[in-house]
Amino acid sequence: MSQQEDGGQAAMDCAREVGFDLAGIAPLAPPRDAQRFQDWLNAGHNAGMAYLQRDRERILDPTGLLHHRKGSLLVVGLAHSRPGVTLPGGGRIARYAAGRDYHNVVLTMLRKLRRLLRERGILGSAAHSRTAVDAAPLLERSHAAQAGLGFPSKAANLLHPRFGPWFFLGEIALELELEPTTQPPAGSCGTCRACIDACPTAAILEPGKIDAGRCISYLTIEHRGPIEAALRPQIGEWLFGCDVCSEVCPWGTAAPDLSQRFGELAPARTPLTDWLEPPDSPAWSILLRGSPLRRAGRESLARNAAIVLGNRQNPDDRAVLLRALSFDPSPVVREAAAWALGR
Ligand code: SF4
Ligand code: SF4
Numbered sequence: 001m002s003q004q005e006d007g008g009q010a011a012m013d014c015a016r017e018v019g020f021d022l023a024g025i026a027p028l029a030p031p032r033d034a035q036r037f038q039d040w041l042n043a044g045h046n047a048g049m050a051y052l053q054r055d056r057e058r059i060l061d062p063t064g065l066l067h068h069r070k071g072s073l074l075v076v077g078l079a080h081s082r083p084g085v086t087l088p089g090g091g092r093i094a095r096y097a098a099g100r101d102y103h104n105v106v107l108t109m110l111r112k113l114r115r116l117l118r119e120r121g122i123l124g125s126a127a128h129s130r131t132a133v134d135a136a137p138l139l140e141r142s143h144a145a146q147a148g149l150g151f152p153s154k155a156a157n158l159l160h161p162r163f164g165p166w167f168f169l170g171e172i173a174l175e176l177e178l179e180p181t182t183q184p185p186a187g188s189c190g191t192c193r194a195c196i197d198a199c200p201t202a203a204i205l206e207p208g209k210i211d212a213g214r215c216i217s218y219l220t221i222e223h224r225g226p227i228e229a230a231l232r233p234q235i236g237e238w239l240f241g242c243d244v245c246s247e248v249c250p251w252g253t254a255a256p257d258l259s260q261r262f263g264e265l266a267p268a269r270t271p272l273t274d275w276l277e278p279p280d281s282p283a284w285s286i287l288l289r290g291s292p293l294r295r296a297g298r299e300s301l302a303r304n305a306a307i308v309l310g311n312r313q314n315p316d317d318r319a320v321l322l323r324a325l326s327f328d329p330s331p332v333v334r335e336a337a338a339w340a341l342g343r
Contacts, residue, residue, distance in 0.1 A: 004178055007176065008179045011122055028062060031138075031139040038060070059139055072174050075143055079162075079166055079258055081163055085268050095243055098259075124176075131170070131171070134168075136171070140171065141158050160251075162256075193207075222296075237311065309340050325338055
């Protein structure tokens with residue numbers, strides 16, 4: 001075994017030692033899906049995610065992550081499979097959002113991993129490294145597929161035979177030449193198209209291509225301002241995120257229940273109507289503390305709650321919608337409440 005292979009295997013062993021389920025090595029180089037990404041951006045399918053346009057060059061050339069622009073990417077996966085989450089009285093949040101914010105969890109583990117790599121002498125004390133979870137300018141899934149963590153799916157995520165689509169990704173760029181692990185786990189979508197058929201908003205335009213502007217995950221988490229009226233009924237029960245394409249995926253049905261790993265925070269136990277509390281309510285800080293739902297923010301969450309209540313059409317919810325319509329300081333929330341009352 002060469003020194004590079006040795007180092008790569010030792011680095012992946014360290015990743016498993018700190019608790020990651022999956023680990024692989026990819027070259028620190030432009031992602032294999034660079035052209036697909038460019039085409040997707042050029043078609044405007046990134047919707048309001050302007051930062052992807054802004055960071056385009058950095059995403060296409062991740063060598064800028066390191067001072068000397070040379071090295072490897074250690075890509076890791078942490079599974080988060082758990083049963084679906086329905087709020088008391090109705091409304092749903094994406095499974096990953098029921099517990100602690102994965103950014104914090106994965107980042108803490110990545111830092112621990114980096115310390116271990118140094119302690120074991122795999123990463124020299126002078127060698128530069130950068131950790132990344134989600135927010136860094138990286139085409140994560142493309143690098144992860146190249147590192148052999150899973151195979152790309154028609155729903156534009158990565159699938160693993162044991163965990164299906166239910167795992168988070170993290171990366172450490174290392175100023176270290178390691179042998180890439182090129183062998184992905186066996187599997188493919190084959191002739192299945194369950195996710196394409198089940199998507200409530202027809203956001204999967206073709207295998208592997210999502211129109212973010214139609215995707216409920218984007219609309220309920222990233223999108224600011226009013227949501228296009230034509231898409232609101234299809235949002236159905238989703239207050240935050242959407243798991244439909246993952247839930248119908250046959251690769252994920254046998255994934256283990258790992259609820260304990262991230263625990264369950266207040267958002268998973270909060271009734272839908274409470275999400276229309278006014279912004280000065282002390283409930284918000286408790287509700288969003290340490291939770292991934294913070295990313296959407298109060299206004300978008302209240303907007304989403306009004307839309308879900310409108311979709312549920314339960315007369316008992318009129319009072320809370322009328323209060324939001326009359327008193328909420330956000331025009332976005334008032335408009336969504338008016339729409340819901342109209343239904
Ligand atoms: S997350 Fe939901 S809306 Fe987005 S592509 Fe998947 S099923 Fe469609
Ligand atoms: S539902 Fe079917 S087509 Fe969609 S990602 Fe899963 S296996 Fe692939």
